[in-house]
Amino acid sequence: MIRVYKNYDLKKNSYSHLSAKVKYYIETDEIxxxxxxxxxxKNYLIVGNMSKLLFAFKSKDITIIHYTNEEIKLKNNILIVHSGVSLKKLAYxxxxxxxxxxxxxxxxxxxxxxxxxxxxxxLNQGINDLLLFLVVIDSFGNKKIILKSELEISYRNINNLDKFFIYQALFKVKxxxxxxxxxxxxKALEYRLKHQPHIHSFGSTFKNYKQLKAYEIINKFIPFKEYYGVKISLMHANFIQISPFLDYLNIVKLIERIQELVYNKLSFYLETEIRIIY
Ligand SMILES: Cc1cc2nc3c(=O)[nH]c(=O)nc-3n(C[C@H](O)[C@H](O)[C@H](O)COP(=O)(O)OP(=O)(O)OC[C@H]3O[C@@H](n4cnc5c(N)ncnc54)[C@H](O)[C@@H]3O)c2cc1C
Structure with missing residues (x-):
C-alpha cells in the first residue's frame, strides 16, 4: 500500500491537528x-504519530514519510516489531x-x-530497556543492523540515529x-491521570534537569501563563495547551520567549523535549 498526497496539510494526520502544509505526505507499509x-x-522527514513534533512553518517544500506497517511477531523469546506499531498496540x-x-x-x-x-x-520503564538491536535503512538505502550497545542512548534521544530510518526493533522478552x-x-494510567493535566498537549515541553524540574523553573521565572493566545497549563507548567485553530508559530514564540527569559536570568538554556522543525 502506498498513498501519496501533494500539497498536503498535516493537520489531517498529526497528533496536534494543527495546520502545516508540506509538498508531499507519503504513507506506506512497504519497505x-x-x-x-x-x-x-534530499529533503524528507520520517514521522510516526507526530506527537512530539512542532512544525514552525505554514508551508514547506519537504516530503513527510510515514511508515504504517503494524506487524508484530513473537519467535521464542524474541519480539520482532515494525516501527509503525503504536505503543498501545505493542503493549496490548x-x-x-x-x-x-x-x-x-x-x-x-x-x-x-x-x-x-x-x-x-x-515510570522507570523505557522502550529501549529490552532492545537487542534495530534493523535500519541508511541514507543510501542500505539495510543495516545496529546493536543496542552501538546506540548513543541519552535522555529523550538517541544521538546517533538521525540519518537512519528505523524499520524494525527486536526485543528480548520474559x-x-x-x-x-x-x-x-x-496503575500507570491512574498515575498519569492524577499527575498530568487533562488537556490536549505535546506532553512535556522542556527537558527536565537533575537539580530542577522544568515546571519549577517556569513557575519561578516566567511571569505569564499565556503568550500570543497560547496557554501554559495551570496544573503543570511544563505542558502547553493545544486548542483547535492555534497557530504552530505562536507556540514556537511562547517556547522561545521562555528560553530567552530563563537564559537571561539563569545563564542556562532550557532545551525542548518537543522537536521543532523549522
Ligand atoms: C500527551 C503526551 C504524553 C506523553 N508522555 C510521554 C511520556 O510519558 N514519556 C515519554 O518519553 N514521552 C512522552 N510523550 C512524547 C512522545 O509521545 C514520545 O516521544 C513518542 O513516543 C514519540 O512517538 P511519535 O510516533 O509520535 O514520534 P514523532 O513525534 O512522529 O517523531 C519523533 C522523532 O522520531 C523520528 N522518527 C519517527 N519515526 C521514525 C522512524 N521510523 N525512523 C527514524 N526516525 C523516526 C521523527 O523524525 C522525530 O525526530 C508524550 C507525548 C504526548 C503528546
Missing part, C-alpha cells in the same frame, strides 16, 4: 517504497502473550520508531502473569 524515497529525495500484544516490559509505556501516544528515537519512558501486567498498566 521498498521507503528505501526508494530515501535514495532519491505483549500483555495478551504474558510478556513483561511494555505495560507502563502503553500510555505514551507514539509509535515504535518515534518512541525509540526519542528514548521514550514512563514472561510475567497477565494479572500483574494488567494491574501495572492500570
Amino acid at each position: 521498498k517504497v521507503i528505501t526508494g524515497i530515501i535514495k532519491t529525495e 500484544f505483549a500483555i495478551r502473550n504474558s510478556l513483561e516490559g511494555f505495560e507502563k509505556i502503553s500510555t505514551i501516544p507514539g509509535e515504535l520508531g518515534g518512541s525509540i528515537k526519542n528514548n521514550a519512558s514512563f 514472561k510475567k502473569t497477565r494479572f500483574f501486567l494488567y494491574f501495572e498498566k492500570k
Whole structure:
C-alpha cells in the first residue's frame, strides 16, 4: 500500500491537528517504497504519530514519510516489531502473550520508531530497556543492523540515529502473569491521570534537569501563563495547551520567549523535549 498526497496539510494526520502544509505526505507499509524515497529525495522527514513534533512553518517544500506497517511477531523469546506499531498496540500484544516490559509505556501516544528515537519512558520503564538491536535503512538505502550497545542512548534521544530510518526493533522478552501486567498498566494510567493535566498537549515541553524540574523553573521565572493566545497549563507548567485553530508559530514564540527569559536570568538554556522543525 502506498498513498501519496501533494500539497498536503498535516493537520489531517498529526497528533496536534494543527495546520502545516508540506509538498508531499507519503504513507506506506512497504519497505521498498521507503528505501526508494530515501535514495532519491534530499529533503524528507520520517514521522510516526507526530506527537512530539512542532512544525514552525505554514508551508514547506519537504516530503513527510510515514511508515504504517503494524506487524508484530513473537519467535521464542524474541519480539520482532515494525516501527509503525503504536505503543498501545505493542503493549496490548505483549500483555495478551504474558510478556513483561511494555505495560507502563502503553500510555505514551507514539509509535515504535518515534518512541525509540526519542528514548521514550514512563515510570522507570523505557522502550529501549529490552532492545537487542534495530534493523535500519541508511541514507543510501542500505539495510543495516545496529546493536543496542552501538546506540548513543541519552535522555529523550538517541544521538546517533538521525540519518537512519528505523524499520524494525527486536526485543528480548520474559514472561510475567497477565494479572500483574494488567494491574501495572492500570496503575500507570491512574498515575498519569492524577499527575498530568487533562488537556490536549505535546506532553512535556522542556527537558527536565537533575537539580530542577522544568515546571519549577517556569513557575519561578516566567511571569505569564499565556503568550500570543497560547496557554501554559495551570496544573503543570511544563505542558502547553493545544486548542483547535492555534497557530504552530505562536507556540514556537511562547517556547522561545521562555528560553530567552530563563537564559537571561539563569545563564542556562532550557532545551525542548518537543522537536521543532523549522
Ligand atoms: C500527551 C503526551 C504524553 C506523553 N508522555 C510521554 C511520556 O510519558 N514519556 C515519554 O518519553 N514521552 C512522552 N510523550 C512524547 C512522545 O509521545 C514520545 O516521544 C513518542 O513516543 C514519540 O512517538 P511519535 O510516533 O509520535 O514520534 P514523532 O513525534 O512522529 O517523531 C519523533 C522523532 O522520531 C523520528 N522518527 C519517527 N519515526 C521514525 C522512524 N521510523 N525512523 C527514524 N526516525 C523516526 C521523527 O523524525 C522525530 O525526530 C508524550 C507525548 C504526548 C503528546
